[in-house]
Amino acid sequence: MTDRLVPGVRHAAGTCTCCSPDPADRGLSCEPASSGPLSGGEQLLKTRIENTLLRAIIPRAETRRAFLRAVGGTTAAAALAEFFPVLTATDAFAQAAPLEKKKLAVGFIPITCATPIIMAAPLGFYAKQGLDVDVVKTAGWAVVRDKTMNKEYDAAHMLAPMPIAISMGLGSTAVPFTVPAIENINGQAICLSLKHKDRRDPKTWKGLKFAIPFDYSNHNYLLRYFLAEHGLDPDQDVQLRVIPPPDMVANLRADNVDGFLAPDNIVQRAVFDGIGYIHTLSKEIWDGHPCCAFAASQAFATEMPNTYAALLRGLIEASAYASKPANRKQIAEAIAPANYLNAPVTVLEQVLTGTYADGLGGVKSDPDRVTFDPFPWESFAVWILTQMKRWGQVKGDVDYAGIAKKVFLATDAAKAMAAAGLAPPTTTSKSFSVMGKPFDPSQPEAYLSSFKIKRA
Amino acid sequence: MRVSLTARAAIVSVALFLVFIGAWHLATRGTSATAAMSPEYAKLMGVTATQGKSAMPGPVDVGEKLWGHLKRPFYDNGPNDKGLGIQLGFSIARVLVGYLIAVAVALPLGFLVGMSPLMHKALDPFIQILKPISPLAWMPLALYTIKDSSVSAIFVIFICAIWPMLINTAFGVASVRKEWISVARTLEVGTFRRVFTVILPAAAPTILTGMRISIGIAWLVIVAAEMLVGGTGIGYFVWNEWNNLSITNVIIAILMIGLVGMAFDQVLARVTRLVTFPE
Numbered sequence: 221m222t223d224r225l226v227p228g229v230r231h232a233a234g235t236c237t238c239c240s241p242d243p244a245d246r247g248l249s250c251e252p253a254s255s256g257p258l259s260g261g262e263q264l265l266k267t268r269i270e271n272t273l274l275r276a277i278i279p280r281a282e283t284r285r286a287f288l289r290a291v292g293g294t295t296a297a298a299a300l301a302e303f304f305p306v307l308t309a310t311d312a313f314a315q316a317a318p319l320e321k322k323k324l325a326v327g328f329i330p331i332t333c334a335t336p337i338i339m340a341a342p343l344g345f346y347a348k349q350g351l352d353v354d355v356v357k358t359a360g361w362a363v364v365r366d367k368t369m370n371k372e373y374d375a376a377h378m379l380a381p382m383p384i385a386i387s388m389g390l391g392s393t394a395v396p397f398t399v400p401a402i403e404n405i406n407g408q409a410i411c412l413s414l415k416h417k418d419r420r421d422p423k424t425w426k427g428l429k430f431a432i433p434f435d436y437s438n439h440n441y442l443l444r445y446f447l448a449e450h451g452l453d454p455d456q457d458v459q460l461r462v463i464p465p466p467d468m469v470a471n472l473r474a475d476n477v478d479g480f481l482a483p484d485n486i487v488q489r490a491v492f493d494g495i496g497y498i499h500t501l502s503k504e505i506w507d508g509h510p511c512c513a514f515a516a517s518q519a520f521a522t523e524m525p526n527t528y529a530a531l532l533r534g535l536i537e538a539s540a541y542a543s544k545p546a547n548r549k550q551i552a553e554a555i556a557p558a559n560y561l562n563a564p565v566t567v568l569e570q571v572l573t574g575t576y577a578d579g580l581g582g583v584k585s586d587p588d589r590v591t592f593d594p595f596p597w598e599s600f601a602v603w604i605l606t607q608m609k610r611w612g613q614v615k616g617d618v619d620y621a622g623i624a625k626k627v628f629l630a631t632d633a634a635k636a637m638a639a640a641g642l643a644p645p646t647t648t649s650k651s652f653s654v655m656g657k658p659f660d661p662s663q664p665e666a667y668l669s670s671f672k673i674k675r676a
Numbered sequence: 677m678r679v680s681l682t683a684r685a686a687i688v689s690v691a692l693f694l695v696f697i698g699a700w701h702l703a704t705r706g707t708s709a710t711a712a713m714s715p716e717y718a719k720l721m722g723v724t725a726t727q728g729k730s731a732m733p734g735p736v737d738v739g740e741k742l743w744g745h746l747k748r749p750f751y752d753n754g755p756n757d758k759g760l761g762i763q764l765g766f767s768i769a770r771v772l773v774g775y776l777i778a779v780a781v782a783l784p785l786g787f788l789v790g791m792s793p794l795m796h797k798a799l800d801p802f803i804q805i806l807k808p809i810s811p812l813a814w815m816p817l818a819l820y821t822i823k824d825s826s827v828s829a830i831f832v833i834f835i836c837a838i839w840p841m842l843i844n845t846a847f848g849v850a851s852v853r854k855e856w857i858s859v860a861r862t863l864e865v866g867t868f869r870r871v872f873t874v875i876l877p878a879a880a881p882t883i884l885t886g887m888r889i890s891i892g893i894a895w896l897v898i899v900a901a902e903m904l905v906g907g908t909g910i911g912y913f914v915w916n917e918w919n920n921l922s923i924t925n926v927i928i929a930i931l932m933i934g935l936v937g938m939a940f941d942q943v944l945a946r947v948t949r950l951v952t953f954p955e
Binding site: 330341354366367370371466467470489491492559560564570576581582 | 724731904907
C-alpha cells in the first residue's frame, strides 16, 4: 500500500533505472506493457503479480537483475506465464490473502449517500470477502469522526471533505486519513419549506436560515457557491446552521430553518411529509459532484492491508451493483428497515430510481438524481481545497496536488475496481464545471481568485 | 358509606387519565384540508400530505404500537435495531455502573468533607464550581480524552451523580448531633468505630436522600447522553425514531423512561424508609 503507481502510466524500456531505487524490485513494471484487453488497473495488478512471482522464483536481487538484463522483461513475463497462469493468480490475489481481522465495525449516518456501505451488509458483499461487518448508525458527523479516530470504527462513511480536513488537522487533531472510494455522486438537493413556495428566485433569499450537515461538507461548499453565484454572500445575507442530516426534517417542520441543502433521503422525506419542496437538485449545480466518501485512517490501511483491501473490494462491488438502475428497487427495500436507514421504502425508491414527487404537485424523472461511482478523482479533492480556502477554512499556501494525492487514493480504488471487474479510469484527475464555470485542477489558485465573493 | 382517601385519590387519578386520553384522541382525530393532487403524485407522498392526517399520533396508534413492543421486547435485528427491552437494559446497566462508581467515590469523600472542617473549606471551591456544570458539557471532553463512547457515557453519569451524594453526605455527617459524638468520645470509641456505629446510622437518612436525587439525575442524563453518542440504549431509540419522524415510538419511549425512573426512585425511597429513625 505504500508505493502508489499511477495506473496507465507505463515506463519505457531502458528508462527503468531512473524510476526506482532498486530496478530489480520494479522489474517488469518498467517494461512496455503488452497491448491486451486489460484495463489500466488490471494491467497494474497483473504487473504486480508478475513482479511478486519473479521475486519468489529468484529471491536474490542481483541474480534477478542479471536474469532480467539477459532475457528482457517481456520475455521473462512470457516465460513465467508458460508455467504459471498469471491471470489466474491475479484473480486469486483479488480474492484470497489471509485477513488480519474479520469482525469490523463501520460507522454510517442514515442517509442514502451511505447506500453502498449499508447495502453491502444485508446483500452480502462484505460476507463474500470473508468479513463480518457491523454497520453502525451514528448520530452526527462529529461523532463519526471521533469514533473513527478513536478506532471504535475501523472505517466509516464520511463527507468527502472530512478526511481532507482531518488529515490537515482542521477541527480536530491531525491524523492521516484516506479516501479509497467515493460513495455517491449527486443525490443532494436544496429543499425549501413549503411556506416559501413562491420564493423560487434565490436572489430573494436574503435573511433565510439554511441548514447544512457539517462545516466540512460539499453541501456547505455547494450551497455557498450557489448563493454566491446569485449574488448573496453566504456569511452576511443568510444564516447557515449545522444540523446533522437525520435531525433536519424535524427542524424544518418546527420552523427552525427555512430550508437546507441536504442529502437524500432527507430531502425526499420533507416532501413525503408535506413539509418542503425540492428547489434545485445538486446535480443541477454540479453534475457528477462527489458527496460522501468511504474513509479510513492511514493506520488501518497500513496495519491491516489485507482486511483493508477486502473491505474496499466489498464496497466497490456494492457500488458497482448500486450503479445499475435495475437493482435500485431491491436496494431500497434492503436498506429501509430500522436497522439501517429507518425510512419508508417509498421515499428511498423515489431517491434511488429518480422518479420522484417534487413537493409542488409534480412528478419528475431523473435517473441520475443519485448515482454511485467509487473512483476518488484527485481533482475532486483539489476543488474541495479551493473552496476550503475560499471560505476561510484554510489560510495561506495550500499544497493542492500533494494533499489530494495523499488523501484521495485513486490508485487503490483503481486496483479494487479492476478486481471487481470494473474499468477504472486511466488518469487520476479530470476537469469539470460547476454551474457552467469550468474548473481546471492544475490551476487552483487562478480558479480561486476568479470568484468575486470569497473570504480568502 | 365513607370511601377511604386512597380510593378517592385513585378515582380522581383514573378520571384525570381518561380526560387526558379523551382530549388527546379528539385533538389528533381530525384531518386537515389537503391540496388536490394527481393519483400518480399521491402515490409518492405520505399520509400526512395526502389525507391531511395529523402528524401527531392518537392514543389508539400509540396503544397498538406499544402492544407490539410489549409482545417482542427482546428482538435483535442487528446492531442498530434492538427491542425496547434490550435498549432499556443497556441504559439501566450504564446508569448503574456510573452510579455505583459515583457512590464509591462520593460517600468516603463526603465523610472526609463532613468530618474535617479543614477539608471542607479546602474542597468547597472545587465542589461549588464543578457542581453546576451540565453533565453533557463534559461529553466532548470525555470523548476526546477517554476515546471510547460507552465509557464516556458512563463517565458523564458518574460526574453528574456524584455531587448531590457528596454534598448530602457531607451535610449529614457534619450535622450529626454533637452530644452523640461527645458521648462516643467519652466512652473512648475509636475513629473507625465511631464512623460506622454512630455517624453512619445518624447521617444515613440524609445520605440516602442524596442518593435518591442522584439516581434521578443519572436517569435524566443517560437519555440525553445516548442521543448524542448513539449505538444502544433508550436515548438512542428516541433519536432513531425521531429521525424517522415516528412520534408514536417517541411517545412510547417517553412512557418507558418515566416508568423506569419511577422504579429507581421507589426502590431508594424504600431503602430510605428502612434507615430512618425517630429521635
